[in-house]
Amino acid sequence: MLELKKPAVAGTLESSDIQISMAPNPGKGIEIELDSVVKMQFGDSILATVRRLLEEFEIAEARISLNDKGAIDAVIAARMQTVICRAAEIGYNWAKEDPHAR
Amino acid sequence: MPGKKLKRTSLYASGASVVNMLQAVFYNQDCIVYDLEDSVPLDGKDAARFLISNVLRRHRPEDKHIQIRVNGIYSIYFEEDLEAAVRARPDALRVPKVETAEEVRTISRKVAAIERKAGIEEGSIKLWCTLESHIGVLNAKSIAEADPRVEALILGAEDFTASMRARRTKEGPEIFYARNAMLMACRAAGVDAIDALFPDVNDVEGLKEDAKKSKTLGFDGKTAIHPRQVDIINDAFTPTQKEINYAIRVLDAIEEGKRQNKGAVSLDGSMIDKPIVIRAQTVMALAKAAGIKIGGDYYER
Amino acid sequence: MNESFVLRDMQVYTERGRSALRDFLASQGLRYENDADYAVGVYDDDDVLLACGCCCGAVLKNFAVAENARGQNILGRLLSHLTGWQFQRGNSRLLVFTTPENKGFFLRSGFFIVEETAATVLLENRQNGVERFAEETLPPNGADVDSACVVMNCNPFTLGHRHLVEYAAARSALLHVFLVEEDRSIFPFAIRKRLLSEGTADIPNVRVYGGGPYIISSATFPTYFLKEVNQAADVWAELDLTLFARRIAPLFHISRRYVGEEPYCILTRKYNEAMRQILPRYGLSVESIPRLRAGSKAVSASAVREILARQGACSSLRELVPESTLRFLESEEAAPVLMKLRKTGNGGSMWFEKRTKEEISCLN
Numbered sequence: 001m002l003e004l005k006k007p008a009v010a011g012t013l014e015s016s017d018i019q020i021s022m023a024p025n026p027g028k029g030i031e032i033e034l035d036s037v038v039k040m041q042f043g044d045s046i047l048a049t050v051r052r053l054l055e056e057f058e059i060a061e062a063r064i065s066l067n068d069k070g071a072i073d074a075v076i077a078a079r080m081q082t083v084i085c086r087a088a089e090i091g092y093n094w095a096k097e098d099p100h101a102r
Numbered sequence: 103m104p105g106k107k108l109k110r111t112s113l114y115a116s117g118a119s120v121v122n123m124l125q126a127v128f129y130n131q132d133c134i135v136y137d138l139e140d141s142v143p144l145d146g147k148d149a150a151r152f153l154i155s156n157v158l159r160r161h162r163p164e165d166k167h168i169q170i171r172v173n174g175i176y177s178i179y180f181e182e183d184l185e186a187a188v189r190a191r192p193d194a195l196r197v198p199k200v201e202t203a204e205e206v207r208t209i210s211r212k213v214a215a216i217e218r219k220a221g222i223e224e225g226s227i228k229l230w231c232t233l234e235s236h237i238g239v240l241n242a243k244s245i246a247e248a249d250p251r252v253e254a255l256i257l258g259a260e261d262f263t264a265s266m267r268a269r270r271t272k273e274g275p276e277i278f279y280a281r282n283a284m285l286m287a288c289r290a291a292g293v294d295a296i297d298a299l300f301p302d303v304n305d306v307e308g309l310k311e312d313a314k315k316s317k318t319l320g321f322d323g324k325t326a327i328h329p330r331q332v333d334i335i336n337d338a339f340t341p342t343q344k345e346i347n348y349a350i351r352v353l354d355a356i357e358e359g360k361r362q363n364k365g366a367v368s369l370d371g372s373m374i375d376k377p378i379v380i381r382a383q384t385v386m387a388l389a390k391a392a393g394i395k396i397g398g399d400y401y402e403r
Numbered sequence: 404m405n406e407s408f409v410l411r412d413m414q415v416y417t418e419r420g421r422s423a424l425r426d427f428l429a430s431q432g433l434r435y436e437n438d439a440d441y442a443v444g445v446y447d448d449d450d451v452l453l454a455c456g457c458c459c460g461a462v463l464k465n466f467a468v469a470e471n472a473r474g475q476n477i478l479g480r481l482l483s484h485l486t487g488w489q490f491q492r493g494n495s496r497l498l499v500f501t502t503p504e505n506k507g508f509f510l511r512s513g514f515f516i517v518e519e520t521a522a523t524v525l526l527e528n529r530q531n532g533v534e535r536f537a538e539e540t541l542p543p544n545g546a547d548v549d550s551a552c553v554v555m556n557c558n559p560f561t562l563g564h565r566h567l568v569e570y571a572a573a574r575s576a577l578l579h580v581f582l583v584e585e586d587r588s589i590f591p592f593a594i595r596k597r598l599l600s601e602g603t604a605d606i607p608n609v610r611v612y613g614g615g616p617y618i619i620s621s622a623t624f625p626t627y628f629l630k631e632v633n634q635a636a637d638v639w640a641e642l643d644l645t646l647f648a649r650r651i652a653p654l655f656h657i658s659r660r661y662v663g664e665e666p667y668c669i670l671t672r673k674y675n676e677a678m679r680q681i682l683p684r685y686g687l688s689v690e691s692i693p694r695l696r697a698g699s700k701a702v703s704a705s706a707v708r709e710i711l712a713r714q715g716a717c718s719s720l721r722e723l724v725p726e727s728t729l730r731f732l733e734s735e736e737a738a739p740v741l742m743k744l745r746k747t748g749n750g751g752s753m754w755f756e757k758r759t760k761e762e763i764s765c766l767n
């Protein structure tokens with residue numbers, strides 16, 4: 001399980017971006033707040049991407065606040081990767097998807 | 103010559119701006135340079151790597167030459183920039199502030215190591231080296247010849263001017279020698295030469311003149327700093343009718359040579375060697391991109 | 404690269420930077436408060452300043468966008484940048500004070516209303532902040548007992564404070580003591596809290612808490628958006644007291660608030676008057692008790708600071724402060740604070756420049 005060490009933020013409030021802040025949430029699991037300009041149509045898909053990244057990084061406890069201005073999936077994923085590495089104070093293993101990666 | 107990507111214009115897309123990166127595909131620049139360097143603040147380098155990585159993986163523009171500008175080789179960001187950038191599989195890495203051939207070889211080795219680990223065809227990612235200082239310009243030829251990956255040299259005039267303690271102007275006498283020196287080095291090494299940017303976004307006439315100058319001197323392309331400059335620069339690199347006519351003749355001579363199974367071909371008493379053929383094909387590609395109508399199948403050769 | 408605007412640090416640690424900020428805010432009809440830790444400006448191609456925003460501790464303020472630059476979400480860029488900067492510094496809980504007309508933008512940008520009055524609104528970047536604060540602060544049991552409260556600054560903790568706490572604790576099942584949480588006072592918050600806790604440790608039904616961002620300090624309340632600077636006290640009082648009465652009191656089951664009478668300080672007196680008007684609207688009662696006296700004078704923290712400034716820690720303090728406070732004042736640890744007091748007289752933090760003389764004369 002990856003543990004978050006401190007609150008962190010990534011992304012901006014500009015159009016097509018998403019601002020994500022994450023903080024440790026000891027003992028309370030995953031709590032997500034979403035505010036999106038397209039919440040009705042895409043709320044579920046945004047949350048799906050967020051959960052996918054949380055699983056990928058094996059995060060079980062976090063308080064996450066999302067302020068979406070219409071970001072596509074690739075952008076949401078990028079911002080999640082950024083904020084997770086900042087909050088957990090870890091580097092990213094770029095080689096993890098290499099063939100024969102250990 | 104289908105498939106060859108033109109290099110008339112390069113436009114940066116800042117890795118710090120989602121809007122910038124997504125809009126980049128809508129302009130007519132030949133090369134998109136996704137930037138990790140100057141347009142990205144120090145506390146945003148990590149975010150920019152992830153953004154460029156994800157966007158290129160999922161939304162790679164098809165008809166453009168894709169480049170990623172990494173931070174300088176001596177910066178603390180360089181190593182990780184390579185790890186991320188190489189794996190994003192750009193057509194080329196744009197390296198700022200190159201000064202020696204040894205630096206180029208070092209970079210090439212590091213890129214090769216990552217290509218191997220990532221299962222990318224070794225040598226497929228090229229290097230575009232920016233010369234931004236007097237040392238770089240003085241070493242232009244050895245830099246251009248340093249490694250087979252080197253595909254182009256770019257003149258970074260703003261920093262070059264600073265290193266010369268000169269002042270940057272529109273007419274450009276302060277970069278006069280640098281332009282020519284770099285061009286000569288590129289021709290000697292057989293790589294492309296990209297001219298410096300024109301700094302005044304609002305001066306359309308000035309840009310037209312400067313771009314014409316770039317073309318006349320022999321440059322293969324120019325860096326644009328704003329989408330508004332792209333079409334103007336593309337125009338300037340449109341071949342003249344004379345150039346097109348000559349290119350047609352060269353290609354016809356080659357065709358004829360093939361039909362007659364001749365090894366070597368000549369035209370008007372001179373041998374047509376590989377560089378001349380490549381040049382003719384480039385002229386055709388430029389003409390096609392400029393929308394010039396030519397009968398026959400020259401655009402396919 | 405393709406953008407026409409650029410964000411730059413305005414370098415408020417220089418006179419040049421502060422002037423530029425002051426002039427721009429003035430041009431937008433806003434007042435300049437000289438306490439920004441960091442200010443960022445948005446400039447166009449010709450280096451003309453189009454917009455600005457500042458950080459002061461965890462508060463984001465002094466937002467202004469020139470008329471000709473509106474409609475391009477420059478405010479969004481400013482806010483994104485300031486947020487990033489704050490998080491990097493370790494401040495993830497951010498506050499904004501602004502006018503009700505401007506709340507819409509912040510509500511769309513990840514901020515939530517904490518409290519709102521006709522004149523001002525306080526927002527923060529987390530939902531249900533007050534509820535969470537109560538959850539984290541309240542003792543685990545006995546929370547729903549009918550309680551009273553006292554709000555103090557304790558700069559430093561005196562026998563007068565002790566008197567108020569004793570009085571209130573004797574008349575309540577549970578007494579919540581909220582300490583104003585800021586570091587503008589000459590005694591840092593951590594020390595004020597410690598002295599308060601030590602000085603009331605023997606009273607079993609007393610709980611001491613930092614007030615967090617929800618007990619609003621008059622020292623840090625921004626006034627840049629107010630048309631008249633002398634409105635500041637009233638606007639601050641109304642916001643703080645409404646927030647207290649409407650949201651904090653119910654969560655802590657508080658039905659009574661005790662205050663010491665204020666003979667000297669106009670600001671505090673105004674505040675107490677507002678308290679007597681506002682709290683009853685929410686079903687709370689206010690009781691004010693006379694100050695403890697030592698001889699002919701009321702015991703006050705400002706009197707203590709006077710003595711410390713003039714004479715240092717001396718025996719005449721014995722009739723003004725408890726043992727625990729005196730022990731601290733005589734210790735090594737107090738040396739930096741005493742030196743500051745000696746240098747600046749009674750008070751002397753930066754924020755004084757923006758307050759009236761009467762307001763300065765007290766900080767209880």
